[in-house]
Amino acid sequence: MDIDRAKQEVDLLNYIESTTGKTFKSVGNGTYRASNCPICDSTNGFNVNLNPSNSNYPLWKCFKSGKGGSIIDFILEYEGLDIKTATKRVIELAGGSIEPMKREQTSNSKKSNNKDYSSLTEKYYSNVDDMIDYFKVRGISKKLIDKYKLGYDSKYNGITLPVYKGDKVVFITKRLLDNNKMKYYNEGSPAPFNIDILADKEVKDIFITEGIFDALSLEELGYKAIATNSTSNIDKFFKEYKDQLKEKNVFIAVDNDVSNDKIKDILKLSNVNMFFNSSLNI
Numbered sequence: 001m002d003i004d005r006a007k008q009e010v011d012l013l014n015y016i017e018s019t020t021g022k023t024f025k026s027v028g029n030g031t032y033r034a035s036n037c038p039i040c041d042s043t044n045g046f047n048v049n050l051n052p053s054n055s056n057y058p059l060w061k062c063f064k065s066g067k068g069g070s071i072i073d074f075i076l077e078y079e080g081l082d083i084k085t086a087t088k089r090v091i092e093l094a095g096g097s098i099e100p101m102k103r104e105q106t107s108n109s110k111k112s113n114n115k116d117y118s119s120l121t122e123k124y125y126s127n128v129d130d131m132i133d134y135f136k137v138r139g140i141s142k143k144l145i146d147k148y149k150l151g152y153d154s155k156y157n158g159i160t161l162p163v164y165k166g167d168k169v170v171f172i173t174k175r176l177l178d179n180n181k182m183k184y185y186n187e188g189s190p191a192p193f194n195i196d197i198l199a200d201k202e203v204k205d206i207f208i209t210e211g212i213f214d215a216l217s218l219e220e221l222g223y224k225a226i227a228t229n230s231t232s233n234i235d236k237f238f239k240e241y242k243d244q245l246k247e248k249n250v251f252i253a254v255d256n257d258v259s260n261d262k263i264k265d266i267l268k269l270s271n272v273n274m275f276f277n278s279s280l281n282i
């Protein structure tokens with residue numbers, strides 16, 4: 001795959017959200033804004049435009065430094081990699097991704113991810129014994145480690161969290177443990193964790209979280225939880241699964257920095273309640 005194609009295919013917004021942990025808010029026309037720049041932390045604003053008129057791939061821009069560009073430019077700035085390594089990573093990311101370049105198309109399409117990460121999951125799971133202490137500190141029991149086949153990737157020094165759909169692993173996110181700026185590295189296109197419980201008629205109460213660790217913590221406490229795996233995905237998630245969600249009592253557990261107006265349409269639904277993670281103490 002050539003690099004121009006790869007720049008179009010990687011979901012820039014998902015990539016920036018999942019690697020930096022920043023929260024973006026839609027401001028219309030395919031543009032998403034974070035109040036803090038992930039690179040320089042300025043509060044002047046930071047935009048991601050998925051549909052720019054002057055480019056055939058998504059662009060980002062920091063309003064303090066004036067810097068911006070493609071996903072490659074972002075990786076160069078944020079992670080300080082050299083151009084060769086950054087290019088390689090973007091092509092790799094595009095190869096593992098089947099999401100079409102336009103977000104609008106993505107939310108409407110029912111296209112399923114055909115890639116199966118089961119054997120990678122097994123490989124990482126076989127290393128999990130080295131990380132038992134880490135899981136213990138985070139309050140995750142051996143029972144859940146075995147249930148989801150949580151694991152460890154020594155190449156990235158990251159905890160691996162597989163996402164299943166049916167009996168297939170459709171996506172793996174890695175929580176990187178090195179103390180660098182990059183927090184997550186994804187294999188495949190982000191998909192909701194534990195989505196299969198939506199179809200379970202016995203399950204009445206469902207928590208919706210952003211991150212997988214929050215969903216796992218809730219499960220340790222005896223609740224059922226789905227993780228959307230990205231803040232900007234909450235809206236998309238509700239649109240896509242609204243019929244199934246109508247049948248449930250839904251509890252949304254989000255970080256304190258998620259604004260109410262971002263999910264105001266969701267909150268109008270009578271079966272939905274919202275909690276902040278700080279009040280849940282997870």
Ligand SMILES: [Zn+2]
Nearest residue numbers: 037039040062
């Ligand atoms: Zn900046």
